[in-house]
Amino acid sequence: MNAAPHSSSEADTPAVAGTQAFGKFMRVLQLVADAEQPPNVAALMRATGFPRPTVHRIVAALVAERMLLEDPATHGLALGPRLIQLAGRAWGRSDLRLGAADALRRLRDATGETVHLAVPSGRAMVFIDKLESPAAVRMSSRIGSSVPLHVTAVGKAWLAALPPAERAAQLDGLPLPRHTDHTLTDPAALRAELDLTAARGWSTDREEHETGVYCFGAPVLGADGRPVAAISVTTLVFRQRADVAQAYVAPLLAACAAVSERLAQQPRPDPCGTA
Known part of the structure; x- marks a missing residue:
C-alpha cells in the first residue's frame, strides 16, 4: 500500500x-x-x-x-x-581524560598544586578533570564548569597554540568582561599577551580571573599538531614559589608533552571507514 x-x-x-x-x-x-x-x-x-x-x-x-x-x-x-552519574561515566570513558590521568597526577605531585584539564567549548573552556592540591587552601573550580578564554591560563594557552588566522578569528568580537583589576580588557593587550604565550609555549593567569589566584597553562596537541586541550597549574599568590620555571613551568610542559605524545600514538580513524 x-x-x-x-x-x-x-x-x-x-x-x-x-x-x-x-x-x-x-x-x-x-x-x-x-x-x-x-x-x-x-x-x-x-x-x-x-x-x-x-x-x-x-x-x-x-x-x-x-x-x-x-x-x-x-x-x-x-x-x-542520575545526571551526575551520566556525567561521571562520560568523563570516565573520555579518551583524552584517561590518556591524561597519569600525567596530571605526576604534575600535581611534582608541584603540590591543583591541576586542571580543559577543552574548548565555543568561546570558553570546560574543565573535564581536576586534581586538588594537598594543601589546606583549595580552588573553587569544579569539573564541568566553563571559564572564559581571555582570563584563564587554559584559555590563553589554547588560543595561543592556534594558527594565527584561526586565533584572530576567535578573538574577533570576543567579549572581554572584567573579572578583577588585573583582567586584560584591551584587545591589543590580549593579542600581545597571546603572541608572547605562543613564542614561549606557556601562558599565565596573573590574578585575572580570581584575585589571589595565579595559574600557568600550556596546550595539549592532537596527532595533527593542533591544540585539543590545555592543562593548568593553579597556585595562590601568598604561597607561590619564586623559582617559577622549575617549580611550575617545567613539570607543566612535561605533562603536556606526555599527553600530546600519547594522543599522537593513538590510531587515527580511517576516513573511508575501512579496516
Missing part, C-alpha cells in the same frame, strides 16, 4: 521533532548547574522567561527522573544523582 503524499514541504517540518522542548529542558539544567546558590522555580522563571506552568512541568519531570533534586525546606534545586 502506497503512502499518501505529504501535504506540506519538508522545509515546513522541523528537522528533529521535540527540539524546542528539549532545548527548554537543557536551559533549565544549565541554569541550575551554573547557579552559585540553588535556584527555585521563581528564579528559573526570571532567568528563562518561561511561564510558571512550563517551568513547573520541566522541574517536575527532571526531579522525577532524578536529574534534579529539590530541597523540601527551601525548594532550591541542585543537580541530581
Whole structure:
C-alpha cells in the first residue's frame, strides 16, 4: 500500500521533532548547574522567561527522573544523582581524560598544586578533570564548569597554540568582561599577551580571573599538531614559589608533552571507514 503524499514541504517540518522542548529542558539544567546558590522555580522563571506552568512541568519531570533534586525546606534545586552519574561515566570513558590521568597526577605531585584539564567549548573552556592540591587552601573550580578564554591560563594557552588566522578569528568580537583589576580588557593587550604565550609555549593567569589566584597553562596537541586541550597549574599568590620555571613551568610542559605524545600514538580513524 502506497503512502499518501505529504501535504506540506519538508522545509515546513522541523528537522528533529521535540527540539524546542528539549532545548527548554537543557536551559533549565544549565541554569541550575551554573547557579552559585540553588535556584527555585521563581528564579528559573526570571532567568528563562518561561511561564510558571512550563517551568513547573520541566522541574517536575527532571526531579522525577532524578536529574534534579529539590530541597523540601527551601525548594532550591541542585543537580541530581542520575545526571551526575551520566556525567561521571562520560568523563570516565573520555579518551583524552584517561590518556591524561597519569600525567596530571605526576604534575600535581611534582608541584603540590591543583591541576586542571580543559577543552574548548565555543568561546570558553570546560574543565573535564581536576586534581586538588594537598594543601589546606583549595580552588573553587569544579569539573564541568566553563571559564572564559581571555582570563584563564587554559584559555590563553589554547588560543595561543592556534594558527594565527584561526586565533584572530576567535578573538574577533570576543567579549572581554572584567573579572578583577588585573583582567586584560584591551584587545591589543590580549593579542600581545597571546603572541608572547605562543613564542614561549606557556601562558599565565596573573590574578585575572580570581584575585589571589595565579595559574600557568600550556596546550595539549592532537596527532595533527593542533591544540585539543590545555592543562593548568593553579597556585595562590601568598604561597607561590619564586623559582617559577622549575617549580611550575617545567613539570607543566612535561605533562603536556606526555599527553600530546600519547594522543599522537593513538590510531587515527580511517576516513573511508575501512579496516
